[in-house]
Amino acid sequence: MERIVKTALVQLHLTSDIERNKQLLAQQIAAAASQGAELIVLQELHNTLYFCQTEDTSLFDLAEPIPGPSTAYYGHLAATHQVVIVSSLFERRTAGLYHNTAVVYDRDGSIAGKYRKMHIPDDPAYYEKFYFTLGDLGFEPIDTSVGRLGVLVCWDQWYPEAARLMTLKGAEILIYPTAIGWDSRDDEAEQLRQVNAWITVQRGHAVANGIPVVAVNRTGFEPDPSGQTGGIQFWGSSFVAGPQGELLAQATQDQDQLLLVDVNMTRSEEVRRWWPFLRDRRIDAYDGLTNRFLD
DSSP states (O other), X not given: OOOEEEEEEEEOOOOSOHHHHHHHHHHHHHHXXXXXXXXXXXXXXXXSOOGGGSOOGGGGGGOBOSSSHHHHHHHHHXXXXXXXXXXXXXXXXXXXXXXXXXXXXXXXXXXXXXXXXXXXXXBTTBOHHHHOOOOOSOSOOEEETTEEEEEOOGGGGGOHHHHHHHHHTTOSEEEEEEOOEEETTOOHHHHHHHHHHHHHHHHHHHXXXXXXXXXXXXXXXXXXXXXXXXXXXXEOOOEEEOTTSOEEEEOOSSSOEEEEEEEESSHHHHHHHHSOTTTTOOTTSXXXXXXXXXX
16 A cells, blocks of 8 residues: 655745744754644754854754753654654764764654765855754664654765665665755856756655655755845755655745655555666675775
8 A cells, every 4th residue: 555645845035033933944854744744844044044154153052952952942842743854953962073964753743763964065155064964864864653754954965875785774764954055146147057966866865765855955045244245045846756756746946845745665665666777786796886986
């Protein structure tokens, strides 16, 4: 029998008012639950502005422990609405040790598991290596009442190895909380190339692994507090792809949006019978993948 999980993607333009952001997220979670959502996915670092545009030691004050105030907040919302929530937090493990961490809450409000972002970018306006330590939990799916979730975070979405390892460990769906956008200097043609590449690579993960993919991005413009760049225009476009890469739903680029999608968690079985990529992998010939480069 088909197992359908109604999934909600919460795409928002956030502000510097953390309490306002959390209240808005609570409203969106309640709205999604009232429409039958069972799984609700929030965007990357959703409590705050995307603070990684600058390197500022005072911003480490935004981090908090896990468990902590935010996990209590979102856990309560999960229990209140009887839903599974995927959140994205700035984790403080101890002084000087911080992570970009996704936390999953089951429908009883308990923490089902967490994932620490493994691939950390360091580019103009995305100075994440200044703030985040490399993840150390590996690529481990998280078991929940709606299924086994392969949760990854933003920059991880460009790496087929991460998607594959989650799949090989039994993930039924890949989920990517995201914060990505355009530099103010990008012309229209470059903007189109970037957003299409972002969508294409993740649809490729769906195809190569025969598994649905959920990507939730923030939207709206956020200025660079330092003035060194023109800020970031986050490109929204949150979407869900099926196990053949088919687009099941997609949000707009520039609007807040609550996107609800019926995700068939059992269709992968049928697709993998047609396209048995896992069967035909040459695991005897892939040793070179553990090298940085092959001269």
